[in-house]
Amino acid sequence: MATDKMLxxxxxxxxxxxxxxAEDRRQDFNEIYAEFAAAKAEEQSSRCSQCGVPYCQSHCPLHNNIPDWLRMTATGRLDEAYAISQATNSFPEICGRICPQDRLCxxxxxIEQSGHGTVTIGSVEKYITDTAWEKGWVKPITPISERTESVGIIGAGPAGMAAxxxxxxxxxxxxxxxxxxRAGGLLTYGIPGFKLEKDVVxxxxxxxxxxxxxxxxxxxxxxxxxxxxxxxxxDAVLIATGVYKSRDLPGSDAKGIVKALDYLTASNRKNFGDDVPAYDSGELNAEGKNVVVIGGGDTAMDCVRTAIRQGAKSVKCLYRRDRANMPGSQRETQNAEEEGVEFVWLTAPKGFQGDTVTGVEVQKMRLGQPDASGRRSPEVIEGADYVEPADLVVKALGFEPEDLPKLWGTDGLEVTRWxxxxxxxxxxxxxxxxxxxxxxxxxxxSLVVWGIRxxxxxxxAMLRQFNDIASVAAE
Structure with missing residues (x-):
């Protein structure tokens, strides 16, 4: 019985x-995890307890049918596992690689809550669809019939491609x-190859x-x-441009202080084999430099690990809170530390030295009372400032939306206060x-998986609208 294979x-x-x-992976931009073999994927899938109320599924933004495709994998029915996985997720092999599973499913x-260690859901998800590609199960879409309606999608990132x-x-x-x-948006130019190899996108x-x-x-x-x-x-338009405007720091205009997206895009283009003058000149290249990355999210993790692979002399990450309160994946932080990144917790930039940057003026911080979000607010420790030497500073402070109504000259497109x-x-x-x-x-x-959803x-919603219009026209 199938149940004999589970629990x-x-x-x-x-x-x-x-x-x-770690020393091996410092030398290239290839993915750091090997693929599961079939026997190992079946073994790890068999650990699933087949919960009556699967919290893994309810905490996945796509509500993937995780227990079902784990059961199919454990019983050797991999083609069915792929069909179930693909039914709710347009790009399961991408989510298997870059979703922060430690925060979601x-x-x-x-069984993690009971002390037995979580099922390795992300690795099995990646294995299922990579195998489907290898076996030729992934086919171009062939609709039962073509419709006359057309949709224009602005943005070839996860949301646009999923739509x-x-x-x-x-x-x-x-x-x-x-x-x-190239299509893919931040999947292509923002996320480094060691997390998501570009042929996958x-x-x-x-x-x-x-x-x-x-x-x-x-x-x-x-x-x-x-x-x-x-x-x-x-007949309809979908705006799926993403957010590309980098948050900035006052007084950070010196040469050698760069934006995270510019830095990551240059590296990814170089790995595609493109001509990248700003990389070749050293402007967006960490080789031989003391690198300081400012920020604590996943983009900062991408930057520090990229700098290591480019041959930086040293790489430090400044973050104003402690490890427990950083927004980035703990798994990524651990990988970065293994590769030689030093995290300097409870620190924030106060200023920068040199017309061509030579150092970051750093303020030491402590955590005070919780702010409106519930996280403890960082407070400056007076008199504890110091200078962190730096030849390259990368600002990884997050992204904000561009002013699309103004850029596009569009009246009536409402935006929020953000x-x-x-x-x-x-x-x-x-x-x-x-x-x-x-x-x-x-x-x-936000996360790629939310964009897909x-x-x-x-x-x-567009399809419902088209069907409603067609029903009215038919009456």
């Missing part, structure tokens, strides 16, 4: 895929407009193209084409008829 968490210990040696695993996937399954005609030369983008999605790349809306022109071409687009919860409908929004441009900088929900 092995009492006798089988938790085991992650083999992680490459795995962090809420019932395109759903819309093409229904036969809708889809065109994606994007400012970059490119094959998804190519699959959508083979499924009938049209890409218009190197296209800046508001310059190369107007927003109103896109609206006139399509500058994000105001959109209806669950549908993404904006203040403009037939215009939807999804992902970070609605939420603010938003894109899928917006696509479903």
């Amino acid at each position: 092995k968490f009492v006798t089988v210990d938790r085991d992650m895929p083999t992680k490459r040696d 795995e962090g809420n695993c019932v 395109a996937d759903m819309l093409r399954q229904a036969g809708v005609q889809v065109t994606i407009y994007d400012r970059y030369d 490119m094959r998804r983008a190519d699959l959508l193209k083979d499924s009938g999605v049209e890409y218009v790349m190197n296209c800046n809306v508001g310059e190369d084409i107007s927003f109103e022109e896109i609206r006139s071409k399509h 500058g994000t687009i105001k959109a209806e919860f669950g549908t993404g409908q904006t203040s403009l008829d037939g215009v939807y929004a999804a992902g970070d441009i609605v939420r603010g900088a 938003d894109g899928r929900e917006a696509a479903q």
